[in-house]
Amino acid sequence: MAYPHPTLIAALRAAADRLREGVYYSWGHHGACNCGQLLQVVTHFSKEEILTGAHTVPGEWTEIAAEYCPVTGTPVELLMKALTDIGMTPTDIHHLEYLSDREVLEALPGGFRWLKRNRREDLEAYLEAFAGLLENRIVLPPAKNTARKAAVLASVE
Incomplete structure (x- = not known):
């Protein structure tokens, strides 16, 4: 599962928002598919720029992610x-x-329910659920404010 990074959580939600606003979506287009939507948010590249980059190697995002090597550039x-x-793994990209x-x-x-990979509404729901799941995994440092400390101590007594 992806690392619960605040940037990833915000990007997942932003991609869902863009879909709700009617951005172009096509599961068969590297720059406008499920991964393409997230990449547009994260990189600020257009769907065409993402498509051009994706076409430098053969395969779908799932195959590209499996063979990813950060060294060659x-x-x-x-x-x-x-x-x-921002915390994604090749397995997350496949999913x-x-x-x-x-x-x-x-x-x-x-x-639980199965979603269809090529339905805009299902992608929106998946992105939001993924963001919520990651958000729940963020471990925050203990609060230092006295009001919270007092409330915790009062509940113990």
């Missing part, structure tokens, strides 16, 4: 690095493209 690897830098992470699906409002 080819354009598609820069795109993958943008996702891994995002197919909306298939069981843990995310179990976190959907209303409980």
